[in-house]
Amino acid sequence: MNAEQAKEVLMLYRPGTRDAEEPEVVEAMAVARSNPELARWFEGHQAFQKAMRTRFREIEVPEYLKGMMRSQGKIIRPAVWWERPQAWLLAAAAMVVLSLGLSALWTRPRVPDRFANYRQMMVSKAMNVAYAMDWTTNDMGALRAALAERGAPANYDVPQGLAKLDLTGGAALTWRAHPVSMLCFDRGDKQMVFLFVMQRGAVKDPPPDKPVESKVSRLATVSWSRGDKTYVLAGPADAGFPQKYL
DSSP: OOHHHHHHHHTTOOTTSGGGGSHHHHHHHHHHHTOHHHHHHHHHHHHHHHHHHHHHHHSOOOHHHHHHHHTTTOOOOOOOGGGSTTHHHHHHHHHHHHHHHHHHHHHSOOOSOSHHHHHHHHHHHHHOTTOOOSEEOSOHHHHHHHHHHTTSOOSOOOOHHHHTSEEEEEEEEEETTEEEEEEEEEOSSSOEEEEEEEEGGGSSSOOOSSOEEEEETTEEEEEEEETTEEEEEEEEOOTTHHHHHO
16 A cells, blocks of 8 residues: 555544554554655644544533423423524534534545545555465365455456466455455466455446456556456556456
8 A cells, every 4th residue: 555545545534433443544554654744644634633523512502402401391482592692603603613624525535435446455455565365275165265254255256367377365355344355366477466356336436347458556457347246357567468367
C-alpha cells in the first residue's frame, strides 16, 4: 500500500471506533507511521473528527424540552420557540456547527468504493515484496477449503491458461469489509501471477463479462466478471499477457 492509497483508507477512519481493527486501516496506519507528511495529515484529520464530535455534543437540549421530559407525560404547551430567551443564539450556534459538518462532507474526497480503487489495492498487494501467503500449497482443493473456512470466495473459476502454472498458495484478504481470495501462481522464471476473486456485488461498477485489459502501476491486469464473481488477473507486463493465461 502506498501513501496515496493509505490516505484514501484513513479518510474514512473514525477515531474511537472499531475501524482501527480493520486490516486495511491497520496497514494504512503503518504506512502513515513511516511517512512524516502522511502522519501529519492523519493527526490533523483525527483532530478535526474529534473536534466536530465534541461540538455536536456541546449543543444543549433547550430548557422547554427538558421541562417536557420532567413533566412525565403531562401535556405542557411550550411557547413558540423563537419567543424563548436566547433561542436565536442557540439556533445560530447550531447552524454554524451544522454548516461546518456539511462543509467537511462536501469537500471530502469521493469514497474509494469503485472497481478501479479495488483493482489498485489488489495490485499493491501483488507488488508488495513483503506480502505473505496465508497458505503455501500446490493443492487447489486444499486452498479452496481453507479460503471457504475464512469466508472468502472458494467456488471460483481458474482460466485454462492460468491453470497450467504451478499453484504456490494463496491468502484471504478484505476490501471494504468484503472478503477477497488471492491465488498465487509461479511462472517458472521467478515471476508470479496473481488471481483475485471477490463477489460481483461488492463494487458499484464491476467489469463486464468480456475481459478488460489495463496496466496498473508496473503490472498488467485483466478484469472480468462471471456469474456472481469478479476477477482480477495481475502479473508482469509482458507482450500477450492476457492470451497466455486466459
